[in-house]
Amino acid sequence: MTRPVIGITCYVERASFTVWDTPAALLPYDYVDRVARAGGQPVLLPPAGDPAPLVERLDGIVVAGGGDVDPSRYGEEPHGRTSHVREFRDAAEFALVAAALKAGLPFLGVCRGMQVLNVHLGGTLHQHLPDLVGHDGHAPAPGRYGHLPVRPEAGSGLAGVLGADPVQTAHYHHQAVARLGAGLVVAATSEDGAVEAVELPDRPFALAVQWHPETGEDIRLFRALVSAAAV
Numbered sequence: 001m002t003r004p005v006i007g008i009t010c011y012v013e014r015a016s017f018t019v020w021d022t023p024a025a026l027l028p029y030d031y032v033d034r035v036a037r038a039g040g041q042p043v044l045l046p047p048a049g050d051p052a053p054l055v056e057r058l059d060g061i062v063v064a065g066g067g068d069v070d071p072s073r074y075g076e077e078p079h080g081r082t083s084h085v086r087e088f089r090d091a092a093e094f095a096l097v098a099a100a101l102k103a104g105l106p107f108l109g110v111c112r113g114m115q116v117l118n119v120h121l122g123g124t125l126h127q128h129l130p131d132l133v134g135h136d137g138h139a140p141a142p143g144r145y146g147h148l149p150v151r152p153e154a155g156s157g158l159a160g161v162l163g164a165d166p167v168q169t170a171h172y173h174h175q176a177v178a179r180l181g182a183g184l185v186v187a188a189t190s191e192d193g194a195v196e197a198v199e200l201p202d203r204p205f206a207l208a209v210q211w212h213p214e215t216g217e218d219i220r221l222f223r224a225l226v227s228a229a230a231v
Helices: 029-037 052-057 087-103 112-120 157-162 220-229
Strands: 005-009 011-017 020-026 041-045 060-063 107-110 146-152 167-171 185-190 195-199 206-209
Touching: 005 029, 005 052, 005 087, 005 220, 011 087, 029 041, 029 220, 052 087, 060 087, 060 112, 060 220, 087 107, 087 112, 107 112, 107 220, 112 195, 112 206, 146 157, 146 195, 157 185, 157 195, 157 206, 157 220, 206 220
Parallel strands: 005 041, 005 060, 060 107, 107 206
Antiparallel strands: 011 020, 146 167, 146 185, 185 195, 195 206
């Protein structure tokens, strides 16, 4: 059986590997591994050239985590803690998300991917979540995940995948959805009220989560994406 082809967006950053220290198109391997373990064929989509037309060759897409979306895209000035903005990545991924939604491509957003989806649909972001919730639990330290429970909304597509009971998840985000984009509904929240997942209920599979499911052993979200992509 042919594996569904799942495109995964990636970073372009300076990186060190073997004897090299050079700009690289890169992605934490956990994304690749979880897509493959779920039965998909992962393909990386760097933010170069014009990746949007590739949706015609894909069966599904993961918009991966990364730096902050440029606040000018939702009409705000940068907060003092807004960082790692990459305009070339914004440009590529916003075009890619638009094309994926237009094509009805099964879609999973992760962390930044959820924020790109929301802003593309006209929503806004809280630029520094600790200002709202009063703690750093969603990103406790550089390079360290917070582990907080989220509660899927009963009756949501997310609950259909994970169940409606609270799920312990790995967080690394200092921003969050503020005003929802057009058509999106909240699919999960954390105990402090932060929006932790959104979905487009009129689509077969269009879901985004603020946490990092690729870091754990629970691959149900990736299996759901691959199953939708196989149809």
